[in-house]
Amino acid sequence: MPTLRIVTWNINSVRLRLPLLTDLVRDLAPDVICLQETKCPDELFPHEGVAGLGFPYRAVRGMKGYNGVAVLSRIPLAIREGDPDWCEKGDCRHLGVTLDVPGGLDLHNFYVPAGGDVPDRAANPKFAHKLDFLAEATAWNQARGPARRAVMLGDLNIAPLEHDVWSHRQMLGVVSHTPVEVEALASWQQAGAWHDALRHFVPPSEKLYTWWSYRAKDWAAANRGRRLDHIWVSQDLAGSLSGCDVLRAARGWAQASDHVPVMAEMKL
Structure with missing residues (x-):
């Protein structure tokens, strides 16, 4: 039975880090790569370089300097029409496509707002935007009912479980692990009856990270x-x-x- 390998990666500038996609392809052999924070307007996206890596099908939604999402695929795809413009900001945080596999497969690539540094809706408009974005996404899923033949992925900017952060106690007041964010993400997950592909294989009792701050002098040692x-x-x-x-x-x-980069593999 054939398999499908899907990768999500916040690349933090696709033009700056285009050479690293070669390493990703070598190490993970993906069929589909979903990028966030491409920081690139559509007309400047490096299509030629991506095509050279064996991804002839591409969908991009980007803007200058920040945000931006893209789907790179070895499999034909069609962009989903009519998905929301979240919070009416037009800020390129979601791209939905349908992959041409048996039975079809909807794929939603999200870049959720980071939320700034202060976990207070009234004091921090960025945090308010994050919560509003999550509320809209949840309502959208509730209106659509449980997802069918679909994958939802991306940089969701929330570490929901105790062992999704290096210190649950110390992180409770830090944006990305506050109770209000964790509850909002859980509501979104429940609204679509989504299944966590990583925790399907890695028990919640085990530490699991996908991001390490640039601020650490030695990210690996600090962990x-x-x-x-x-x-x-x-x-x-x-x-x-x-x-x-x-x-x-x-x-x-x-x-x-x-x-x-994070990958999930499934049988078709």
């Missing part, structure tokens, strides 16, 4: 990570999951992103 990047699958695909990988070594690459 103060967070699991901000997620892959969720609809319940009808949960039984087809056959593997996952967090490419921790990528954090040590030259000119690395502070996020590392």
